[in-house]
Structures are given as C-alpha cells and as structure tokens.
Amino acid sequence: MALPAKLIQEFDELVTHYPEKRAGLIPALHRCQEELGGWVSPDTMEALAEYFGLEPVEVYGVASFYPMFRLTPPGKHVISVCHNISCELRGATELMEHVCKKTGTKPYGTSADGKFTVWPVECQGACANAPMIDLDGVYHEDLTTEKVDKLLGGLA
Ligand code: FES
Numbered sequence: 071m072a073l074p075a076k077l078i079q080e081f082d083e084l085v086t087h088y089p090e091k092r093a094g095l096i097p098a099l100h101r102c103q104e105e106l107g108g109w110v111s112p113d114t115m116e117a118l119a120e121y122f123g124l125e126p127v128e129v130y131g132v133a134s135f136y137p138m139f140r141l142t143p144p145g146k147h148v149i150s151v152c153h154n155i156s157c158e159l160r161g162a163t164e165l166m167e168h169v170c171k172k173t174g175t176k177p178y179g180t181s182a183d184g185k186f187t188v189w190p191v192e193c194q195g196a197c198a199n200a201p202m203i204d205l206d207g208v209y210h211e212d213l214t215t216e217k218v219d220k221l222l223g224g225l226a
Pocket residue numbers: 152153154155156157158192193194195196197200201202
C-alpha cells in the first residue's frame with residue numbers, strides 16, 4: 071500500500087520541523103488514523119515504516135504503545151470519553167459506564183452491530199467544562215447521562 075499523495079506532501083513538510091525524520095512518526099500516525107478509516111492498519115504501518123526509514127515493527131511498537139491509536143477498525147461512531155482528573159472529579163467514571171451500557175460496548179471496544187466504538191482518552195483541553203466526550207470529532211461538554219442519551223438518540 072502506498073500512502074496517499076496528500077499525506078506524503080504533509081509529511082514532507084512535517085519532517086522539516088524535527089531534527090530527525092523519524093521524530094515525525096507520532097503526528098503522522100495521527101494523520102493516518104484521521105484520514106484512513108479511523109485506525110492504523112498493518113498496511114499503513116508498513117507504508118509509514120518505508121516513509122520514515124524504519125522497520126515495520128518499530129512503527130508497530132509506537133502505534134501499539136499509545137492508547138490513542140486504534141489498531142482495529144472502529145465502529146461507525148467513535149465516542150472518546152475523557153477520563154483525566156477534571157472529568158474524573160465530575161463524573162467521568164459514571165459517564166463511561168453509562169456510555170458503554172447504552173452502546174453495548176466496553177472501553178476500547180466496538181459494539182456487536184459495528185455502530186459504536188468507545189475510547190477512553192486523556193485530557194482533551196476542555197477541563198473547564200468537564201466531563202466531556204468527543205463524538206465523531208465534535209466536543210460535547212458539561213455532560214450528564216441525560217445529555218448523553220440525547221446525543222446518542224440522535225445518531226443514525
Ligand atoms: S480532564 Fe477531561 S478535558 Fe481535561
């Protein structure tokens with residue numbers, strides 16, 4: 071698999087900001103996940119290894135170390151639930167339990183119907199309005215279980 075030309079162009083610019091080309095791997099993994107179906111496939115890891123002059127196992131080592139990278143395809147809707155301190159103090163544990171119950175998932179899992187993936191995430195910078203989730207790339211803050219029900223109820 072070849073990386074899309076658009077990503078290659080981005081990465082060519084990205085690596086100019088680092089003393090070593092390989093230092094751009096993490097942002098490149100993020101971009102691949104965003105652009106290539108919401109996960110980092112083995113083919114993508116191989117293509118990144120070739121681009122960065124690394125062994126595929128080195129890319130896998132990085133991608134599998136950080137929980138923000140998904141190594142399996144996500145469901146149709148990705149619900150990222152912040153579980154850092156501000157959100158935790160304002161009910162993130164209960165919110166996570168509620169989201170999992172409503173969607174039929176477990177943290178880092180996908181529902182059997184493929185509709186939802188629930189992903190615990192670190193601080194998203196919205197602490198002032200904790201607790202929060204990122205639903206398909208859009209932040210929802212000051213959440214309650216009732217607000218989550220409304221959000222999920224509106225999804226196809
Ligand atoms: S701790 Fe949840 S957004 Fe910062």
